[in-house]
Amino acid sequence: MDNFAAYQATAYSVRDRLIDNWNSTQQYHSSKDPKRVYYLSLEFLIGRTLDNALLNLNVKPNYQKALTDVGFRLEDFIHEEVDAALGNGGLGRLAACFMDSLATLDYPAWGYGIRYTYGIFQQKIVDGYQTEYPDYWLTFGNPWEIERLDVTYEVNFRGYVEKYTDDEGVDRYTWEGGEKVVAVAYDYPIPGFGTKNCINIRLWSSKPKREFDFAQFNEGNYDKSVEEQKAAENITSVLYPNDNHLVGKVLRLKQQFFFVCATLQDVIRRFKKAARPWSEFPEQVAIQLNDTHPTLGIVELQRILVDEENLSWDEAWDIVTKTYSYTNHTVLPEALEKWSVPLIQDLLPRHMMIIFDINLFFLQEVEKKFPNDRDKLRRMSIIQEGNPQYVRMAHLAAIGSHKVNGVAELHSELVRTTIFSDFVEFYGAEKFTNVTNGVTPRRWLHQANPWLSDLITQKLGGTQWLKDLSQLSKIKAYATDAAFQKAWMETKHKNKVRLAEYIKQTLGISVNTEALFDVQCKRLHEYKRQFMNILGVIHRYERLKSLSAAERQKIVPHVVIFSGKAAPGYYIAKLIIKLINNVAEVINQDPEISPYLQLIFIPNYSVSIAEILIPASDISQHISTAGTEASGTSNMKFVLNGGLILGTVDGANIEIGEEVGDENIFFFGTLTPQVEDIRHEQMYRSLTLEPRLEKVVHSIQNNNYGDSIIFEPLLATLRTDYYLLSKDFGPYLDSMDKVDVAFKDRAGWAKKSITAAASMGKFSSDRSIQEYALRIWNAKPVTVE
Numbered sequence: 001m002d003n004f005a006a007y008q009a010t011a012y013s014v015r016d017r018l019i020d021n022w023n024s025t026q027q028y029h030s031s032k033d034p035k036r037v038y039y040l041s042l043e044f045l046i047g048r049t050l051d052n053a054l055l056n057l058n059v060k061p062n063y064q065k066a067l068t069d070v071g072f073r074l075e076d077f078i079h080e081e082v083d084a085a086l087g088n089g090g091l092g093r094l095a096a097c098f099m100d101s102l103a104t105l106d107y108p109a110w111g112y113g114i115r116y117t118y119g120i121f122q123q124k125i126v127d128g129y130q131t132e133y134p135d136y137w138l139t140f141g142n143p144w145e146i147e148r149l150d151v152t153y154e155v156n157f158r159g160y161v162e163k164y165t166d167d168e169g170v171d172r173y174t175w176e177g178g179e180k181v182v183a184v185a186y187d188y189p190i191p192g193f194g195t196k197n198c199i200n201i202r203l204w205s206s207k208p209k210r211e212f213d214f215a216q217f218n219e220g221n222y223d224k225s226v227e228e229q230k231a232a233e234n235i236t237s238v239l240y241p242n243d244n245h246l247v248g249k250v251l252r253l254k255q256q257f258f259f260v261c262a263t264l265q266d267v268i269r270r271f272k273k274a275a276r277p278w279s280e281f282p283e284q285v286a287i288q289l290n291d292t293h294p295t296l297g298i299v300e301l302q303r304i305l306v307d308e309e310n311l312s313w314d315e316a317w318d319i320v321t322k323t324y325s326y327t328n329h330t331v332l333p334e335a336l337e338k339w340s341v342p343l344i345q346d347l348l349p350r351h352m353m354i355i356f357d358i359n360l361f362f363l364q365e366v367e368k369k370f371p372n373d374r375d376k377l378r379r380m381s382i383i384q385e386g387n388p389q390y391v392r393m394a395h396l397a398a399i400g401s402h403k404v405n406g407v408a409e410l411h412s413e414l415v416r417t418t419i420f421s422d423f424v425e426f427y428g429a430e431k432f433t434n435v436t437n438g439v440t441p442r443r444w445l446h447q448a449n450p451w452l453s454d455l456i457t458q459k460l461g462g463t464q465w466l467k468d469l470s471q472l473s474k475i476k477a478y479a480t481d482a483a484f485q486k487a488w489m490e491t492k493h494k495n496k497v498r499l500a501e502y503i504k505q506t507l508g509i510s511v512n513t514e515a516l517f518d519v520q521c522k523r524l525h526e527y528k529r530q531f532m533n534i535l536g537v538i539h540r541y542e543r544l545k546s547l548s549a550a551e552r553q554k555i556v557p558h559v560v561i562f563s564g565k566a567a568p569g570y571y572i573a574k575l576i577i578k579l580i581n582n583v584a585e586v587i588n589q590d591p592e593i594s595p596y597l598q599l600i601f602i603p604n605y606s607v608s609i610a611e612i613l614i615p616a617s618d619i620s621q622h623i624s625t626a627g628t629e630a631s632g633t634s635n636m637k638f639v640l641n642g643g644l645i646l647g648t649v650d651g652a653n654i655e656i657g658e659e660v661g662d663e664n665i666f667f668f669g670t671l672t673p674q675v676e677d678i679r680h681e682q683m684y685r686s687l688t689l690e691p692r693l694e695k696v697v698h699s700i701q702n703n704n705y706g707d708s709i710i711f712e713p714l715l716a717t718l719r720t721d722y723y724l725l726s727k728d729f730g731p732y733l734d735s736m737d738k739v740d741v742a743f744k745d746r747a748g749w750a751k752k753s754i755t756a757a758a759s760m761g762k763f764s765s766d767r768s769i770q771e772y773a774l775r776i777w778n779a780k781p782v783t784v785e
């Protein structure tokens with residue numbers, strides 16, 4: 001038996017246990033019929049399941065022993081598993097962390113999503129450039145999903161709307177779909193940690209209808225009827241690889257409707273089992289929208305209630321708004337979803353009518369409250385006027401929900417004061433709230449960093465802290481204990497060695513594990529400013545070059561590590577990757593400098609790579625222009641693993657700073673309220689770059705890092721400098737110098753690392769979920785017996 005076969009055998013055995021728990025959980029929930037929480041997300045960035053399931057089920061030692069008895073080692077084949085990578089970045093990973101917390105905290109909750117045939121593309125670096133390969137992750141089957149050929153629904157598109165008058169003389173509408181496809185359910189069991197509760201992520205896959213269009217077939221259009229069958233399967237083929245950026249493709253809109261249509265049929269079927277009146281729907285069902293991607297669910301529920309269940313518009317709308325709530329993930333204009341009216345009209349004619357009606361009734365209320373303010377009506381309308389008109393999905397989501405939340409304090413404040421300021425005035429501030437994101441300590445500490453998890457468990461006398469992360473604060477008492485510091489920093493070193501081995505294997509480069517590991521891994525984006533980081537690396541390299549050998553001895557050695565994917569159509573982001581790789585080529589081949597500085601780009605950033613990378617970092621960079629990163633969650637993962645942050649005053653960095661204390665985080669840069677003013681100033685004078693930045697740019701232009709002509713479009717972005725790299729560059733370098741000074745003091749650094757990690761209790765996704773349950777869903781845990 002080879003490693004892959006050993007993996008499969010183990011996986012199928014663990015799967016059996018999951019299915020047992022899943023069955024008892026679902027039966028128990030059916031018998032109690034509590035209020036259910038449904039988390040709707042077009043993305044679930046799950047990663048691998050085997051190790052996570054073994055740990056959550058608390059059977060890892062048993063499996064290890066049993067495997068040893070038959071001559072196998074779990075560690076030898078655990079990496080055979082391919083990641084379930086059905087997401088782009090933070091948003092999709094958040095959904096996965098939330099599922100772990102919902103299961104662990106015993107909530108009767110389900111996730112709903114799409115079973116993409118191709119997950120996020122695989123990134124390879126060829127000649128320094130990103131190239132994309134399809135992620136056909138299902139080639140060798142997937143032990144973690146259960147195909148449910150018994151759970152299928154029809155989904156319609158296009159067709160026509162018919163108007164009729166009912167027995168009471170009321171105008172009513174029916175929608176007859178033209179294109180029909182079938183949604184098939186695939187269930188993904190999610191075990192809680194230290195509980196029998198095992199919840200479900202139900203992922204939909206599109207299939208052609210079995211009834212083939214025989215009319216067409218008989219007319220001799222065989223090709224055409226096969227094409228149509230294939231088009232049906234296409235709907236769930238591919239995850240759109242854009243992070244924080246809208247690409248308005250028809251197929252994407254089809255995915256969105258396909259998803260909410262199947263999901264609502266499933267949710268309603270479950271609700272109807274108890275034969276309750278429709279008025280009780282919001283007491284039995286809470287639906288959370290993970291960003292605007294599933295917003296059509298609001299319209300589809302209204303359509304079902306009015307057109308199919310014959311409720312009045314107002315009764316239906318009351319139910320809809322009490323059921324839904326919406327999480328906003330960004331205020332960046334280029335990321336806000338809008339779909340053209342003609343496109344929706346063509347694909348979903350009845351839904352477009354309903355959106356216009358929702359908008360009409362809404363604007364009538366606005367008009368009542370704020371008479372004679374046409375500009376306000378224009379600003380608040382769901383419809384953006386123009387040719388063509390557009391549907392603003394964020395407005396629709398906010399109007400159709402009872403709560404709207406941002407994902408960190410600063411971001412929620414920006415939600416209230418920028419994109420939804422008129423809505424706050426209209427609805428009152430209570431509708432707009434904050435739930436700061438979190439990460440699951442089970443995957444991001446216990447699983448990813450077993451050495452540190454064991455050390456903490458030893459110190460705290462058990463694993464209770466993994467279910468109540470606030471208990472971590474008890475290790476602050478040992479922050480200056482020399483023996484504990486030593487043990488703590490030894491785990492860090494082991495993790496650096498583990499990462500160094502991975503780098504050696506994949507890139508053939510040996511990195512210095514005594515150096516400071518300086519990591520920035522996240523999606524490539526101008527607002528995240530990887531460009532500023534690499535410009536800073538060039539500055540460091542050229543400064544090192546100018547020093548004498550003796551002077552270099554005094555410098556803290558750095559291993560700088562980047563990892564992250566750029567959207568395939570994001571030209572500037574891809575150029576940043578190319579620049580990083582060109583600079584790495586120069587630095588790593590300079591034997592004089594390599595002892596002091598190495599630069600690594602790890603290809604194909606993923607959950608599995610994050611699990612190796614994050615525990616090994618001393619410093620990680622979260623350096624977005626203030627006001628642009630909604631929360632960030634990798635910042636939380638790093639600090640939880642004893643890494644410190646070099647970051648801007650943005651997103652959840654701010655709240656992390658509040659928890660760990662100013663001395664345990666390295667903040668720099670422009671603050672959010674100043675950003676707009678600086679952009680305004682920069683528009684009116686030709687920008688002179690910060691001198692050290694100017695020097696670096698010249699060096700690139702002098703072809704020191706390859707032919708500079710290819711970097712012209714990237715360097716040109718510094719002329720308007722929308723993301724304030726020049727403004728922040730000096731403070732950034734100064735802040736990095738402070739990091740180096742702090743790192744030289746080994747005991748001082750250990751104290752910071754311990755104190756910071758011990759202060760991270762707030763950032764468990766368990767806390768986030770408890771806030772949602774209490775303040776948004778009104779849902780309670782159910783202990784499975």
Ligand SMILES: *Cc1c(COP(=O)(O)O)cnc(C)c1O
Pocket residue numbers: 045088089090091093521522523605606607610631632633634635637
């Ligand atoms: C946590 C995580 C992210 C989010 O990272 P940010 O730095 O918060 O943007 C993205 N991708 C993966 C694989 C992650 O694990």
